[in-house]
Amino acid sequence: MYKKLLYLFILIVLIGCKEKLTKVVKYYDNGSIERIYFLDSDSVKQGEVKIYFSNNRIKLKGKYRDGSFSDTIYHYRDEDKNIVETQNYYFNNGTYLYKDFYINGKIKQEGLSNKNDQRIGLWKNYDKDGNHHFTKEYKIIDGKEHVNQMWVTLPTGDTLTEGASIRYHFDKNKLQLTDSIYAFFQTDVSSFVLEDQEKTTVSVVLPKDYTQANFVPDFSNQPKDPDEKDGIPIIKIKSLKEHPNPMAVLQNPIDTTNYKKTVAFYWKPKRAGKDTIRGYFKEKLTLVDESKPIQLDKDQDSIITSYTKQIFFEFPVEVTKD
Structure with a gap:
């Protein structure tokens, strides 16, 4: 009996504490409703x-929680049929799943955005x-939205030679402090047209000593110029074509048939605990004036210009002492 009375008392208190919301209605100059929402006692939505168009058609429908959009928000086209144009599903951490649609109702694109509306x-x-056309991978690099990789596909599932992407793997994500990780990188779809690909070089760039300074999640501390005057010190691991003994690096000879576009190496941890290997795969095209001799110093008069494409990666690891 006591438990029942206690439950009833708590229920009454909760009902009594439920805050009454104030309805707010705003209007267009023509007298039609522009929006309707509710405020709590602290004037928080x-x-x-x-929200409506000036012709009374619904423009947006959703919910607020503590002043921010919550759950699913629907944006509608200015059409009689109330066709959904975009749909956002908000998570508690501020990120949201975005979808937009063609006028026929088929989905056009979908993906995740952060609280700053960056993909x-x-x-x-x-x-x-409704056929899958292409996929883009976005990362936040130096505070800005960055297209990291892109895969273009046919309805059959075949990949077209457009966009830019790599394939890579680390052979383990858990290891002992005395062990090492095997890493393999290879150009999947080049950033450059076919006639220029023979002039490209590839490399993987990592922090020189990640125990002292690692790349931060948005890579804002990466070197900003070739002389590394800005950013943390780095190391560049070149392609297998430039390696004196590629077979000594490859775990298995069938890993690659193209040494020129492949980078492979062993990564040895220097500290125990959870960590993240961060770096980027760099593809570089250098155009030279073949009428001039190539100079070995950094001021190469023969170089006309160079172009680079960086594809960023991160790989979580856990290192134990034994």
Whole structure:
């Protein structure tokens, strides 16, 4: 009996504490409703919200929680049929899943955005018939939204030679302090057209001593110029074509048939605990004036210009002492 009375008392208190919301209605100059939402006693938006076009058609429908959008927010086209144009699903950490749609209702693209409305992770794009067209991988680099990789596909699933991507793997993510990780990188789709690919070189760039300074998640401390005057010191691991003994690095000869576009190496940890290997795969095209001799110093008069494409990666690891 005592438990029942205690439960009833708590229930009454909770009901009594439930805050009454104030309804707010705003209007266009023509007298039609522009939006409806609710405020709590601290004038913070809570609960349902509806926004309208000036012709009374619904423009947005969703919910607020503590002044921010919550759950699913629908944006509608200015059409009689109330066709959804975009849809955002908000998570508690401020990120949201974004989708937008063609006028026929088929999905156009979908992907994740952060609280600053920057795209992150994999974004899939579709044609008007609903077929997957291409995928872009986004990362936040130096505070800015960056297209890291791109894969273009046919409805059959075949990949077209457009975009830029790599394939890579680390052979383990858990290891002992006395062990090492085997890493393999290879150009999947080059950043450059076919006639220029013979002039390209590839490398993997890592922090020189990650126990002292690692790349931060948005790589804002990466070197900003070739002389490394800005950013942390780095090491460049060149392609197998430039390695004196490629077979000594490869775990298995079938890993590659193209040494020129492949980088392989062993990464040895220097500290125990959870960590992240961060770096980038660099593809570089250098155009030279073949009428001039190539100079060995850094002021090479024969170089006309060079172009680079960096594909950033990160790989979580856990290192134990024994």
